[in-house]
Amino acid sequence: MRISFTKMHGLGNDFIMLDRRETALPAMTPPVAKALADRTTGIGCDQLIVLEPCDSADFRMRIFNSDGGEVEACGNAARAVALLHGAPARVQTDGGVIALEPTTDGARVDMGEPRFDWTDIPLAYAMDTLAMPVGWEMLENPSAVNVGNPHVIFFVDDIDAVPLDILGPQIENDPLFPERINVNVASIVNREAIRLRVWERGVGLTRACGTGACATAVVAMKRGLVDRKVTVTLPGGDLSIEWTEADRILMAGPATESFRGSFEWDQFA
Numbered sequence: 301m302r303i304s305f306t307k308m309h310g311l312g313n314d315f316i317m318l319d320r321r322e323t324a325l326p327a328m329t330p331p332v333a334k335a336l337a338d339r340t341t342g343i344g345c346d347q348l349i350v351l352e353p354c355d356s357a358d359f360r361m362r363i364f365n366s367d368g369g370e371v372e373a374c375g376n377a378a379r380a381v382a383l384l385h386g387a388p389a390r391v392q393t394d395g396g397v398i399a400l401e402p403t404t405d406g407a408r409v410d411m412g413e414p415r416f417d418w419t420d421i422p423l424a425y426a427m428d429t430l431a432m433p434v435g436w437e438m439l440e441n442p443s444a445v446n447v448g449n450p451h452v453i454f455f456v457d458d459i460d461a462v463p464l465d466i467l468g469p470q471i472e473n474d475p476l477f478p479e480r481i482n483v484n485v486a487s488i489v490n491r492e493a494i495r496l497r498v499w500e501r502g503v504g505l506t507r508a509c510g511t512g513a514c515a516t517a518v519v520a521m522k523r524g525l526v527d528r529k530v531t532v533t534l535p536g537g538d539l540s541i542e543w544t545e546a547d548r549i550l551m552a553g554p555a556t557e558s559f560r561g562s563f564e565w566d567q568f569a
């Protein structure tokens with residue numbers, strides 16, 4: 301069976317998008333997602349996104365990391381979905397319902413409410429999630445938050461001096477994080493600007509992580525380091541993040557369609 305896909309990206313964080321909302325396609329599985337995401341033998345992407353019909357919202361968005369694991373949230377892909385859908389929509393994800401709307405240069409997304417309890421991250425045992433009494437070599441005293449998916453955030457003077465390719469996988473797979481974790485290193489530039497690099501759970505270093513930007517912004521706000529609206533600069537570019545008085549995280553930034561193509565399902569199944 302020949303399957304059509306759209307290749308998209310948000311700040312260089314790239315996606316294969318499959319639309320099952322109106323076309324019957326075979327069900328996605330972790331091994332097929334992993335094979336398609338492989339940059340050497342497949343099409344190649346950081347995340348594979350599947351859109352499906354759903355009763356509780358306008359449609360459902362499923363997210364598979366390049367290691368094949370299905371996860372709850374993806375901020376950059378949410379903006380790409382807004383562009384693909386072309387109209388405001390409420391979208392069911394495994395991390396909750398998000399609301400997205402396309403803009404002239406990308407999309408705006410209401411990512412929902414952050415959760416800070418240690419059971420929400422989740423952590424293996426109770427601790428203060430704003431100032432965690434733990435460390436891995438040069439990375440110490442992080443914060444953790446769940447913004448649909450789990451993040452740990454380290455504030456450092458120089459994000460480029462952190463060997464995130466070495467410490468990222470150690471922290472991602474530490475037993476403190478029973479569902480593994482996305483690892484963020486951030487520097488405060490001023491009260492309205494943050495620099496950020498992310499080691500993504502199930503992927504590795506990416507050009508940008510939308511949920512990482514949301515997670516970093518809200519814990520920086522909670523620590524009193526920045527104002528309630530900031531620009532987060534990632535290797536792939538900038539995102540605007542606001543944490544409203546109504547406890548919603550609003551993200552705005554670009555999204556781009558790269559190309560459309562098709563593949564033979566049996567080649568990857």
Ligand SMILES: N[C@@H](CCC[C@H](N)C(=O)O)C(=O)O
Nearest residue numbers: 374375376449501509510511
């Ligand atoms: N690229 C993403 C996050 C994708 C999921 C993440 N790797 C996880 O495992 O939770 C984003 O833009 O938010």
